[in-house]
Amino acid sequence: MLYRPDEVTETLRMVEAEHLDIRTVTLGISMLGCPSKDPAAIEAYVFDRVTTLARNLSLAAAEVEEMFGVPIVNRRVALTPMSLVLEGAPPDAYPRAAEAMDRAAAEVGVDYIAGYSALVHKGATPGDAALMRSYPEVLAATSRVCGSVNLASSRAGINMEAVSVMGRVFSEVGRRTPNASGCARLVVFANAPEDNPFIAGAMHGVGEPEVVLNVGVSGPGVVLAALERHRRLDARTDFTSLAETVKRTAFKITRAGELIGREVVARLGPPVQFGVVDLSLAPTPARGDSVANILEAMGIERAGAHGTTAALYLLTDAVKKGGVMASSSVGGLSGAFIPVSEDAGMVDAVRVGAMTLDKLEAMTSICSVGLDMVAVPGDTPPETIAAIIADEMAIGVANHKTTAVRVLPVPGARPGDTVNLGGLLGELIVMEVKPHDVSRFVGLGGRIPAPLTGLRN
């Protein structure tokens, strides 16, 4: 036999029973060639370019899906950070460009289009500032546009002025969109990667080629099932053998991801190039497709209990090692990220009080990407949100890793309330925020300098 029956059935089982899927194929498109600063011209350029280059994305993805029987859950588009394209354009160009992005995404049948973004880790240009100010209006007026702001880097430190602005922006977006759902399309970063395929933080960095397809693989369900099988079959389970099991599984998932990405690229044709496979274990709200459940399968009663950070470290490290062996094109975030609302196990853990904001923050220091899809009461002061952001930025800057915050201040909500966002975004339990005043600290302004380890030359 060319393939052993157990190999064939393993693949089949992963797809059919364990939710192996490709979480996203994201087409990154450079917008740097925009020839004009005229709002109408920018609008036309954005729309024409996206609809031209991405028009076959859905079709190609559907074909590849059919070929291998592996679902591709999302098709998405990411653009050059729009602050670069819009710099110097009049104020009305900002909402118009966003609206063009929204329309283009609808035309080509993608649910989210990212790149309404700015990079301000050392300071903001007038264009960057205008873009950040436009978020409340833009996110309320569109339904597919996603934005991100890089507020800090290990080389530049933390731009605290911008942190404080984004604290206010999150509050404002929360007020202006139902259940603060607009905040689900806005994320702030430290050390933002330029090739991240995952929404809302996707962007097409300035170092990227013209058009590139990045793939986000998934498969918490597959890892979970592998761990459970391993435990059943092998009485001598220890940490090393757990890590080994995760590693082998991640290898297979990544190989499948790269194959599928390259097949989609072949169908899109030039000038589209294959970019990276992002190894992040991305959960979905489906039962059994949860990162929290993997931690629990390792013997932790509830995600968030003591020991969670160690378990998450083991998991992420093994996923990376397996993935790096499988592909030479690994990039993006490539860390387990746990958008709280999109992971049924995390939602359960928050509901029973095992998972708190503090524990989440601790977890981000070791491996996961950030405070992602976290709901807080709508009356949380903007300064407090800025301080939550600042803490995450500090963790990212000091550890040379990506960290992010996507927080939803839900108007009228109290800690413990349930907010349902529907679909892939899932369900949120509003978390408790410390009531103490931090406005004097946040208001100091300026930049927190880069760490000594940023000076590596």
Add this chain to the structure above:
Amino acid sequence: MSKKVVTEADIEALARDGVVEVVRGMIVTPLAREYASRRGIRLVYGGGSVPSSEDIPRDPHSGAKGPAAPDLPALVTEEVSRALSGLTGSGERSIPEGSPVRDDRLPAALQEARDQEPARAVVVAAGMNRPGVAAAITSAVSDCGADIQDISQTIVSDFFSMILVVNLATLHAGLSFRTFKDRVESAGRDIGAETAVFHEAILRAMHRV
């Protein structure tokens, strides 16, 4: 003429007597097609510039020029309706029969990629054993012209399981992978065996270093 993207908004402006003429270089977006069909506006291809030979994709198997594989319009339709259902919240198909969306043509690159597809598929079937189950599935495979290269078949108590590796290079002309998959899977289901068909490349990627 440079490329022009024709959108939903443009359709109305371009229509003359309920007809929009699509010339080379124009790109009509899926939403525009949908809009046109809803408004009863016909999209007419050609005019002064009839599509050149490279615009008409070759059939992947026979090499003959002609319309794309028959499953493609359905695929396009499904994709567009999925995109639209996201907009309207209704999951229903909103593309009427006879819509121009059903008339799309494959871009050249897509066609090229199809031609380079690895030529083997794997068929996995499992279910209660009964006379004729292996025959039903293997004859569905051979009816499509595919050649069985390897078989593994076992019976454990009453359960039947079979894995086939088949060569798709000999697939009948005009038959797409999708059609092959549909036929074999439904033949298996008809006789009570859960059947899955997928390309071999994924097995190679996952299990061979």
